Amino acid sequence: MDARFKSRDIERRSLDVDGLKRSFLEWLVYSVGKDARAATRRDWFHTVALAVRDRVVDRWMDTTRSYYQEDAKRVYYLSLEFLIGRLLTNSLSNLGIMEECRQALDRLGLSMEDVVDAEPDAALGNGGLGRLAACFLDSMASQALPGYGYGIRYEFGLFEQRFENGWQVEYPEQWLQFGNPWEFARPEVLYPVQFYGRVEEFRDSVGERAYRWVDADRVLAMAYDTPVVGYGGETINTLRLWSARATRDFNFGHFNDGAYMKAVEQKILSENLSRVLYPNDATETGKELRLKQEYFFTSASLQDILRRYLQHHSSFENLPNKAAIQLNDTHPAIGIAELMRLLVDQHALRWDDAWEITRATFAYTNHTLLPEALEAWPVRMIERVLPRHMQIIYEINAKFLNRTKARAEGDNARLSRLSLIDERGERRVRMGNLAFLGSHKVNGVSALHTELMKQTVFADFHEEFPDRINNKTNGITPRRWLKQANPALSELITTRIGEGWISDLSQIAALRDKADDVVFREEFRRAKRKNKKRLAAYIARQTGEEVLVDSIFDVQVKRMHEYKRQLLNVLHTIALYNEMRDNPTVSWVPVTKVFAGKAAPSYHMAKLIIKLINDVAKVVNHDPSVHDNLKVVLLPNYNVTAAEIIIPAADLSEQISTAGMEASGTGNMKLALNGALTIGTLDGANVEIREHVGPENIFIFGMTAEEVNDLRASGGFNPREVIASNPSLKRALDMISTGAFSPDDRNRYHPIVQALTDGGDHFLVTADFADYCRAQDAAMQLYRDQEEWTRKAILNTANMGWFSSDRTVGEYAKEIWDVHPVHPNHDGEGFR
Numbered sequence: 057m058d059a060r061f062k063s064r065d066i067e068r069r070s071l072d073v074d075g076l077k078r079s080f081l082e083w084l085v086y087s088v089g090k091d092a093r094a095a096t097r098r099d100w101f102h103t104v105a106l107a108v109r110d111r112v113v114d115r116w117m118d119t120t121r122s123y124y125q126e127d128a129k130r131v132y133y134l135s136l137e138f139l140i141g142r143l144l145t146n147s148l149s150n151l152g153i154m155e156e157c158r159q160a161l162d163r164l165g166l167s168m169e170d171v172v173d174a175e176p177d178a179a180l181g182n183g184g185l186g187r188l189a190a191c192f193l194d195s196m197a198s199q200a201l202p203g204y205g206y207g208i209r210y211e212f213g214l215f216e217q218r219f220e221n222g223w224q225v226e227y228p229e230q231w232l233q234f235g236n237p238w239e240f241a242r243p244e245v246l247y248p249v250q251f252y253g254r255v256e257e258f259r260d261s262v263g264e265r266a267y268r269w270v271d272a273d274r275v276l277a278m279a280y281d282t283p284v285v286g287y288g289g290e291t292i293n294t295l296r297l298w299s300a301r302a303t304r305d306f307n308f309g310h311f312n313d314g315a316y317m318k319a320v321e322q323k324i325l326s327e328n329l330s331r332v333l334y335p336n337d338a339t340e341t342g343k344e345l346r347l348k349q350e351y352f353f354t355s356a357s358l359q360d361i362l363r364r365y366l367q368h369h370s371s372f373e374n375l376p377n378k379a380a381i382q383l384n385d386t387h388p389a390i391g392i393a394e395l396m397r398l399l400v401d402q403h404a405l406r407w408d409d410a411w412e413i414t415r416a417t418f419a420y421t422n423h424t425l426l427p428e429a430l431e432a433w434p435v436r437m438i439e440r441v442l443p444r445h446m447q448i449i450y451e452i453n454a455k456f457l458n459r460t461k462a463r464a465e466g467d468n469a470r471l472s473r474l475s476l477i478d479e480r481g482e483r484r485v486r487m488g489n490l491a492f493l494g495s496h497k498v499n500g501v502s503a504l505h506t507e508l509m510k511q512t513v514f515a516d517f518h519e520e521f522p523d524r525i526n527n528k529t530n531g532i533t534p535r536r537w538l539k540q541a542n543p544a545l546s547e548l549i550t551t552r553i554g555e556g557w558i559s560d561l562s563q564i565a566a567l568r569d570k571a572d573d574v575v576f577r578e579e580f581r582r583a584k585r586k587n588k589k590r591l592a593a594y595i596a597r598q599t600g601e602e603v604l605v606d607s608i609f610d611v612q613v614k615r616m617h618e619y620k621r622q623l624l625n626v627l628h629t630i631a632l633y634n635e636m637r638d639n640p641t642v643s644w645v646p647v648t649k650v651f652a653g654k655a656a657p658s659y660h661m662a663k664l665i666i667k668l669i670n671d672v673a674k675v676v677n678h679d680p681s682v683h684d685n686l687k688v689v690l691l692p693n694y695n696v697t698a699a700e701i702i703i704p705a706a707d708l709s710e711q712i713s714t715a716g717m718e719a720s721g722t723g724n725m726k727l728a729l730n731g732a733l734t735i736g737t738l739d740g741a742n743v744e745i746r747e748h749v750g751p752e753n754i755f756i757f758g759m760t761a762e763e764v765n766d767l768r769a770s771g772g773f774n775p776r777e778v779i780a781s782n783p784s785l786k787r788a789l790d791m792i793s794t795g796a797f798s799p800d801d802r803n804r805y806h807p808i809v810q811a812l813t814d815g816g817d818h819f820l821v822t823a824d825f826a827d828y829c830r831a832q833d834a835a836m837q838l839y840r841d842q843e844e845w846t847r848k849a850i851l852n853t854a855n856m857g858w859f860s861s862d863r864t865v866g867e868y869a870k871e872i873w874d875v876h877p878v879h880p881n882h883d884g885e886g887f888r
């Protein structure tokens with residue numbers, strides 16, 4: 057070791073058991089302020105996290121310094137959501153000191169599990185979109201890519217879900233309550249962000265027309281940085297989250313009125329901006345505070361990006377060569393108007409130059425085609441909240457529409473579809489159109505979704521700009537979703553093929569041969585069984601329900617949404633329950649139906665489906681006539697931490713959305729990688745999963761996206777006819793509608809029955825029911841042959857290598873961002 061450092065400095069970096077143990081004790085006493093006798097589990101978590109953080113800081117600064125010294129092109133991932141979950145296991149695992157830490161804690165008489173469990177789950181996201189952002193951060197850091205995440209440091213993450221009497225009830229998620237040991241507050245990194253006010257026109261120094269935004273309210277955005285530890289610990293990137301702070305300037309006018317307290321209160325209220333995450337998944341609320349959140353973090357991030365750029369450059373023409381900005385859906389799309397404003401109003405660039413730079417810098421990812429999720433802000437709201445941006449949007453629109461062919465050809469219908477402004481009804485700004493126009497690349501998140509983008513929402517834009525749309529099928533990080541969540545399977549894999557798969561998941565293909573190896577199959581089953589036992593214990597703890605470890609763990613975990621069709625699964629559950637009761641002498645394959653997922657608090661239908669699942673569970677689980685062959689559980693408060701326990705234990709993965717509606721799905725990838733067989737529709741990335749794992753190793757059922765489209769277009773679908781011709785479906789629906797599961801309120805499920813019948817069954821649950829049951833039967837029959845089931849499970853794991861987010865991020869880096877790995881120099885001052 058280098059003698060330049062005092063022993064304490066060395067200690068802070070040491071990665072062996074003794075060094076870790078000494079540093080834990082030092083942190084406990086001097087930073088947490090407790091001795092070992094008085095320390096709680098939470099104190100120990102903070103202690104360990106702070107000690108681990110010490111091992112990261114030097115390499116973090118080295119990484120940042122290397123990017124700076126090389127003036128490397130950076131990619132900035134702007135996202136309103138980062139669903140990162142816990143960080144302790146992740147950091148230890150990526151640093152490669154998991155075992156050392158376990159032993160150090162052991163010597164202190166502590167269990168690693170207890171310490172790990174004291175960490176709150178950072179739920180700064182709703183579902184797939186936010187988790188994708190977190191997987192991308194891991195992949196960028198693990199591949200030495202200069203990538204930054206920018207978002208909001210919500211004080212309250214996604215609500216905590218509890219069931220009261222079977223109904224979902226929401227509680228605030230106070231993840232910051234006891235402090236966050238991973239983050240570094242940066243009170244000096246502070247940017248003003250404005251709202252409201254008006255625009256003044258004036259003549260600039262050369263007599264040109266110019267604009268300034270005046271009389272606006274101001275808030276400050278303050279940075280909090282969290283290190284993002286890449287696999288191997290070589291690259292440590294930054295996730296920078298903004299928190300709203302009141303400005304200190306006072307309106308003296310108010311004081312003269314004696315309204316001092318009022319003035320101060322207004323300032324405090326401005327901090328509400330970063331208070332809470334909106335709990336909607338793929339639906340928009342159109343609330344002003346949401347628009348302000350979007351602008352708040354986007355503006356602060358752009359100011360920060362320009363400041364960093366200007367350290368090396370004195371003009372802006374090189375910005376696209378030094379910065380790539382990825383818009384995670386349209387939530388940060390106002391950034392296009394904001395960059396134009398910064399370049400034109402504040403840095404005096406000519407409009408056309410600014411536009412060229414802006415377009416070359418931004419790229420946009422679309423994550424849904426659902427019309428209710430396509431953001432469209434009322435013009436009147438933007439005019440009021442962001443008056444200068446509204447002008448800029450009009451200007452972008454006018455210049456664009458003037459140049460289109462449609463105008464030349466007098467095709468007004470097409471022109472109005474291309475417009476940034478939706479003129480039907482209340483005038484609105486179509487954020488998707490703005491994002492498309494202001495980006496050099498636009499991508500979908502699975503092959504099917506990208507094709508549908510070209511055919512539907514962006515058909516006109518695709519014709520106008522045929523090279524702009526491209527596909528980047530989503531991926532998941534194998535570090536969190538295999539190595540950390542499933543140590544049993546990970547260790548088994550490593551004994552056979554080494555550990556190269558962790559940073560190059562394509563290597564997992566080497567397991568294909570092992571599917572025919574009877575010893576390997578036995579060990580694979582043993583790993584799965586271990587995970588199922590762990591889940592069974594979790595289920596017992598959470599719900600009080602005992603489930604059979606040897607039953608099929610049939611898992612549907614995701615947000616509650618009609619298009620995801622938890623109802624289809626419930627109807628099959630009821631049909632299976634009836635069959636089991638009718639045929640008690642048959643030797644049934646035992647099934648455990650595992651559900652988990654949150655409903656948006658204002659989504660009444662989704663909340664009613666939650667209640668239905670709980671009601672069905674109550675009846676089925678306590679009916680002795682099914683002899684424990686069927687259990688239904690709905691686990692509360694699904695989050696990243698719960699997913700890490702549930703996913704490795706799954707046998708069957710439910711991916712049953714109405715074809716054409718799930719943009720990609722990423723849970724489907726996590727489950728298949730962990731050796732679950734998929735039962736699914738040809739939707740989103742399921743299509744590509746089928747291509748990779750092979751059609752014989754997946755249960756595909758139901759209508760295709762094209763068939764769905766045709767059936768809906770024909771207007772001829774009649775759910776009543778389908779129900780009448782399927783006795784098991786009819787019986788299940790009759791039971792729901794007559795109160796078999798809700799004797800206390802027989803009409804409770806009227807809205808559900810209504811939606812599936814006279815409501816026209818928009819999500820085609822009844823249309824796909826029969827084929828779904830056929831696929832379920834096939835799965836149950838296959839499960840009887842454990843060798844054959846295991847063979848297919850292994851082939852799923854072995855064939856999922858392509859779905860690593862390393863592959864996805866690599867494609868973005870090459871085809872959209874043009875960023876390259878920068879390997880940090882760790883030899884300099886400050887490194888051991």
Ligand code: GPV
Nearest residue numbers: 183184185338423424501719720721
């Ligand atoms: I837009 N998605 C999400 O989680 N929240 C959103 O607000 C929107 C999309 C999801 C899609 O529903 C998934 O199909 C997809 O896999 C995921 O985004 C990541 O692309």
